[in-house]
Amino acid sequence: MRRGLELAALGPAVGDHARVGAVILSPEGDVLAEGWHKGAGTPHAEVDAMAKVDPEHLRGATAVVTLEPCNHTGRTGPCAVALLEAGVARVVYAIDDPGADVHGGADRLRAAGLEVVSGVLASEAEAFLERWLLSVRLGRPWVTVKWASSLDGRAAAADGTSKWITGAAARQHVHEQRAAHDAILVGTGTVLADDPSLTARGDAGELLADQPLAVVLGDRAVPADAAVRRHPRGLVTLPGHDLATSLGALRGHGVHSVFVEGGPTVASALIAAGLADEYLVYVAPVLLGGPRVALGDLGVGSMPARRRLDVLSTTALGPDLLVRARPQHPGPPEHPQHLDDGATLDHHDDGSTNDRSTT
Structure with a gap:
């Protein structure tokens, strides 16, 4: 055996x-x-x-x-x-x-x-077989939530810039993780703000053999000339605000694992809804301060409600640190949250993200 x-x-x-x-x-x-x-x-x-x-x-x-x-x-x-x-x-x-x-x-x-x-x-x-088994048993893909941040938990500087928080080794590891998942998910704000390709690439910028399916979550239309529409695996758009339903719809596309790079709003909504199965957090040895935090509201109002994690590993990637963790007791909160499309997401091709709120 x-x-x-x-x-x-x-x-x-x-x-x-x-x-x-x-x-x-x-x-x-x-x-x-x-x-x-x-x-x-x-x-x-x-x-x-x-x-x-x-x-x-x-x-x-x-x-x-x-x-x-x-x-x-x-x-x-x-x-x-x-x-x-x-x-x-x-x-x-x-x-x-x-x-x-x-x-x-x-x-x-x-x-x-x-x-x-x-x-x-x-x-x-x-x-x-944990990813595949979870997807079959729960009817939705395994969800890996990723973000890159400074040591003080910021995803961008006060002016919104985030290139480059992490170094080359960490950024390349992100691309390898994209290739190791069936799909990569971002919000419509990411597409509108940054026009990302959402591809998995090598050191020289070449496309890797395994490419994740590009998935865009949100009600706003993806522009006809958006880079993601030229993705080698194609594009899936998921309108609406029910995260569990949206993830379940991906199973119909043969998706058993999804890599979330959708910024603080999407990441926080998934975590608050109890839909995150694993975390990959890339921490750079820099301090930024300011309001651009890596995560938003998680529905944690007091210390007893804090979301406990098990750290599976810590890995040095050049000057940066990768922390791999999982929830101790995953599950939906008492009042599941939905993604508010009034918030848009920035996504940068280094894998770092920042949040922009529309008015």
Whole structure:
């Protein structure tokens, strides 16, 4: 199973699929083949592995898979049926598939007389697939909220300028994180104020191989000549002010993870609504003072209501510090907040942001 997780990591980290690995064992316990899911529309891991074995050697074999074999017909056929037809005698997997349409493969295999064992290295598999599992279970993408700030928590100077708060290493890390998510989200104010490209780029400004889907949140129209309309992955606009509904709509676009760079208003609204799953905070060793804080109102009126975080890691990026953290007890507040489109957001291509309020 641990080898299966290693194989799963070979699959693409972004896209509308789970990363799954599989190992086929002979009745004597020898490895016959290995496989992994290489992306949406390609054979699933167990089918990929079985295709490398002569059919006569599959009879009586054991399939070790990191996720429960699927039980539905989508872009590919049900893996449970493929295992039955191949004559596999035993299936071992780590965690149940939470998808309502695909769950049930294990029951189907048991009903056909196969030995089925579940829960092997379940905690490791849960951690490996955490983004995808959350998106399927909650019906909305995993949300990473990012901001860059000075040591005193400012996202811009008093005059609104924010280039460059952080150094080159931190800015490049932001681009890598964009590429590691299915989508990048900003507000309409960001687009109108800064005309960002919302692409993931390398050190020389070249486009990286993996590009996030560009998502713009808000009611105002994106100009016809906006740079984001030339995004290589395309553009999705989400009107309205219900953040949970907007995030849920992204699941229809195959988005399992979203990188939020929408400025203090969008970031604060998501956090206040209990919709932030992870924080990436890039802190520069500078002091700015003034009113341009990195976050706005979070609905915290007193110390007992403060939002506690677990810091997972701190990483030096040149002169800057990256703090990676997660909520201790994520969840919506008693009175969920909505994004007020009366506030617009500035977004700069270094990944830093500042807030502008319209009148």
